[in-house]
Amino acid sequence: MSQERAVVLHRSSTRVLLGINLFFVALWSITLLNPQKLNILWFLVVVLLAVLFIVRNKNVSRTDVVIAVILGCLAAPSSMFMGVCSAVAYVGGVSVLKKSKHAIVLCKMVNKKEILKTICLALLVGLALGTVNILLAKISWNIAFSLKPEWFLNAMRAGISEEIIFRFFFFATCIYFIKDRLLSKLDNFLCYLVMILPHVLLHFNTVNFALGSVLALALLFGLPFAVMQRKRDVSSAIGAHTVVDVIRFCSFGV
Template identity: 45%
Template sequence: MIGGLLGCINVFLAMNSYSLQISFHLHFLFDALRAGIFEEIFFRMFLFALCLHITQSTCLNHTQVILSYFIMVLPHVLLHNSFSIDMMSVAILSLLFGLPFALMSRKINLLTAIGAHSFVDFIRFIMLGI
């Protein structure tokens, strides 16, 4: 459900720059899975594991938790928003997309974050062709 909601929001936000080109190609599914799996493993699991390694603890204090979320969210958002570093766009994308995936990964499990992320990308590919 979260992936579907975020996918619709993603398409709505992108409609300012792209027109709807609804189509289905099987490679959209594989591209979405590839992006979801790689990005969630690298940007969430690996970077969170790096945070735990740096702090040498599995129990983070409040400040460390907030910093770990920044570390898990900002590089991913900057990668997807590399064409312009508008702070408002970075903040909105971080709150709408990066933070929910990081929370899913940390609070539920990595597979849930991978599924939601892949679904968001799949919806974007089908609706916009990008």
């Protein structure tokens, strides 16, 4: 490939990734009109894209489906809807990434040592970020520690569904639409932005939106999980995210 053609392709990828970011920001803006009713649009987009990826790639295995069902079942006790969406998103994401040069794996199960690394990383990052979350949240909320089964189920649902849908699947969406090309530094940044920004924006509305809060949430609780997925595996991010939410729910009940 000539250098000139490579530059053209990189520019094309950058435009596509910018477009994906703008699309999700626009989608969030639309849902602000009536969040309770219009947030369903996020999941409608995810399911439609997932079905497109599955049909176009035609490479989903029985193992992929079984793993998706397991993930969905783990999230379902807290929310059947989120469980189903997570399962569909996982299959759609895998169909794009399984043979990609930018592949993200569910878990590095090469040997027991690698599995232990994933578990330790999830616990260390989860405990650290969970502690930071408490220190920040106690400014506005009073700590009222409690242990309820629902806190653990809600945390598991959040860890699985948010990491699968808003990071794993959204990254797969980027890779699909840039046709698995190599990523420039700018493209890589835009991919991370897609993995972070939409999920962060969902925590804000017209009343509580503040740029500083968006940046803080993105850097503290978005970027670490995105990096863990890209550099390690999805399981480490799910584990850390779940630990953070268990600490939050048990400390504040919300």
